[in-house]
Amino acid sequence: MFEYPVExxxxxxxxxxVTFPDVPEVITQGDDRDEALQNAADALETGLEFYVExxxxxxxxxxxxxxxxxxxxxxxxxxxxxxxxxxxx
Numbered sequence: 001m002f003e004y005p006v007e008x009x010x011x012x013x014x015x016x017x018v019t020f021p022d023v024p025e026v027i028t029q030g031d032d033r034d035e036a037l038q039n040a041a042d043a044l045e046t047g048l049e050f051y052v053e054x055x056x057x058x059x060x061x062x063x064x065x066x067x068x069x070x071x072x073x074x075x076x077x078x079x080x081x082x083x084x085x086x087x088x089x
Contacts, residue, residue, distance in 0.1 A: 001071075002061060002071050002072060002077055003061055003064065003069035003070070003071045004020055004022055004023065004044055004061040004069060004070055004071070005020075005021060005022070005061065005062060005063070005064045005065065005067040005068070005069050006018050006019065006020055006037070006040050006067060006068055006069065006070055007019045007020075007021065007067065008033065008036060008037075008068060011029065014031065015029055015030055015031040015032060015035075015036065016029060016030055016032070016033060016036040017029045017036075018030070018036050018037070018039065018040040018043070020040075020044065020047070021062060022059045022060070022061050022062050023044065023047050023048065023059055025047055025050070026040075026043050026044055026046070026047035027043070028040055028042075028043035037068060037070055040070045041070040041071065041072065041073075044070055044071075044072050045072045045073065045076050045077075048072060048077075048080055049080060051084075052080045052083050052084045052087070055084070055087045055088070058080070058081070058084060
């Protein structure tokens with residue numbers, strides 16, 4: 001449900017830089033594609049946590065359109081949504 005598309009950008013030094021079109025504040029990297037995507041999931045959770053802490057609307061993921069996607073952990077996401085909703089009351 002919360003599958004966020006990522007841009008995998010080859011780094012000059014090797015590996016990949018990962019950015020999120022829907023969460024532009026989140027940037028990470030990895031030495032290879034698998035590590036970059038694993039780091040992206042962790043970075044996404046941290047980035048979304050900042051949205052919750054600031055009481056900002058959580059960004060919804062756009063269509064993947066052929067790009068790889070990563071998802072925050074379902075339990076972590078449920079907790080974030082619950083906290084975000086509680087702040088809105």
